[in-house]
Amino acid sequence: MRSKPHVAAIVVAAGRGLRAGGGRPKQYRMLAGRPLLSHALRTFQHHDGLSQLLVVIGAGDEDLYGAAVTLSATLLPPVTGGETRQASVLAGLEALAATPPDIVLVHDAARPFVSARLIDDAIATVATGAVAAVPGTAVVDTIKTVDADGRVVGTPERAALRAVQTPQAFAFPALLDAHRRAAAAGIVGLTDDASVMEWAGHPVTVFPGESGNVKLTLPEDFDAAKRRMQTAMNDVRVGQGYDVHAFTEGDHVWLGGIRIAHDRGVLAHSDGDVVLHAATDAILGALADGDIGTHFPPSDPQWRGASSDRFLAHAAGLLAARGGRLAMLDVTVVCEAPRVGPHREAMRERMAAILGVGTDRIAVKATTSEKMGFTGRREGLAALAVATVRLPGQ
Ligand SMILES: Nc1ccn([C@@H]2O[C@H](COP(=O)(O)OP(=O)(O)OP(=O)(O)O)[C@@H](O)[C@H]2O)c(=O)n1
Numbered sequence: 544m545r546s547k548p549h550v551a552a553i554v555v556a557a558g559r560g561l562r563a564g565g566g567r568p569k570q571y572r573m574l575a576g577r578p579l580l581s582h583a584l585r586t587f588q589h590h591d592g593l594s595q596l597l598v599v600i601g602a603g604d605e606d607l608y609g610a611a612v613t614l615s616a617t618l619l620p621p622v623t624g625g626e627t628r629q630a631s632v633l634a635g636l637e638a639l640a641a642t643p644p645d646i647v648l649v650h651d652a653a654r655p656f657v658s659a660r661l662i663d664d665a666i667a668t669v670a671t672g673a674v675a676a677v678p679g680t681a682v683v684d685t686i687k688t689v690d691a692d693g694r695v696v697g698t699p700e701r702a703a704l705r706a707v708q709t710p711q712a713f714a715f716p717a718l719l720d721a722h723r724r725a726a727a728a729g730i731v732g733l734t735d736d737a738s739v740m741e742w743a744g745h746p747v748t749v750f751p752g753e754s755g756n757v758k759l760t761l762p763e764d765f766d767a768a769k770r771r772m773q774t775a776m777n778d779v780r781v782g783q784g785y786d787v788h789a790f791t792e793g794d795h796v797w798l799g800g801i802r803i804a805h806d807r808g809v810l811a812h813s814d815g816d817v818v819l820h821a822a823t824d825a826i827l828g829a830l831a832d833g834d835i836g837t838h839f840p841p842s843d844p845q846w847r848g849a850s851s852d853r854f855l856a857h858a859a860g861l862l863a864a865r866g867g868r869l870a871m872l873d874v875t876v877v878c879e880a881p882r883v884g885p886h887r888e889a890m891r892e893r894m895a896a897i898l899g900v901g902t903d904r905i906a907v908k909a910t911t912s913e914k915m916g917f918t919g920r921r922e923g924l925a926a927l928a929v930a931t932v933r934l935p936g937q
């Protein structure tokens with residue numbers, strides 16, 4: 544395997560959620576203000592170890608999917624799944640086969656509490672030699688096997704049992720081959736991908752799962768998940784950011800990720816987007832994790848002319864890695880010109896897309912400084928930002 548493996552993830556979301564009820568496939572039901580699918584997906588979108596992310600959706604679910612997800616650099620167009628989970632995973636694997644990754648992760652859309660730690664451990668277990676790696680937790684109940692009449696026929700030794708979860712990670716060629724062979728052999732009902740690998744004769748390694756990484760299957764699971772999300776994210780923090788750039792010769796400025804025509808440009812090492820820089824610092828401030836210069840030193844030539852989108856995306860990734868969410872980003876631009884109003888909505892949409900939140904969580908305001916000071920004299924422009932984030936409680 545290459546030193547830095549090419550890793551892809553498939554999120555299966557083509558089920559009907561019949562056991563959960565609720566009138567629509569469960570992955571599109573709302574949970575803490577967002578569709579269930581978007582919770583797990585966002586953790587994968589903000590993980591920097593993945594180069595491709597693919598969602599397998601049900602036939603006819605295209606509109607529900609479009610409304611549920613925020614596009615991102617790694618997210619591929621969705622593919623249509625099949626009648627069973629096994630068939631849906633195979634559809635996802637076939638879609639990746641043209642540019643095969645080294646490692647593929649498979650995750651249920653119905654597991655919203657997946658952590659960056661589980662993704663890291665799944666990748667690391669395969670990167671260091673396993674062909675298949677699944678998270679598992681020790682079983683606390685005594686388990687019985689029963690016959691069709693409910694009579695107990697056996698009691699497996701509990702110490703050897705593990706309840707397995709997703710994300711499950713695999714060497715891509717081995718999983719694709721195992722799935723293709725199982726389908727060709729008429730094997731259709733295997734309930735996880737480790738079972739497909741076991742059927743094909745591959746060893747499967749279990750690494751520690753997380754008891755919190757539950758799958759929402761029944762109606763009461765949604766109620767419990769709602770309660771958990773409401774109480775869990777109770778560490779509310781606020782960070783502020785401020786940035787300034789001087790005008791110089793030029794014909795445009797970047798503000799909030801939008802290129803705006805102007806009779807001046809800005810002096811800057813990167814693209815000089817004061818809005819994205821202030822927003823990045825505000826999120827880093829809320830996390831007490833240094834500032835933009837700590838993460839992207841101006842002395843480093845690789846950031847020369849860099850698009851500031853990546854600075855904000857990096858801060859969003861740090862927030863997601865801590866299990867946090869952005870509650871609100873409020874930005875004020877200070878300049879005599881250019882006029883911000885005509886670009887306000889485009890800026891809100893761009894920042895919402897980078898941060899993976901709705902535009903209702905992004906505010907953009909603007910003011911002149913009444914011709915006073917450096918902004919009033921049109922020597923430069925400035926932006927202030929306040930980010931409110933929610934982190935898991937202590
Ligand atoms: N034909 C299928 C069936 C399931 N899944 C996905 O596999 C995951 C785990 O399946 P499960 O929790 O059983 O979901 P459903 O099949 O939707 O639920 P139900 O059996 O209650 O209808 C879910 O993210 C589900 O969307 C899938 O992609 N394609």
Ligand SMILES: C[C@](O)(CO)[C@H](O)COP(=O)(O)O
Nearest residue numbers: 628651707708709734735758
């Ligand atoms: C893949 C899985 O989540 C591992 O626990 C589980 O097997 C999915 O089962 P389901 O019957 O499709 O819910």
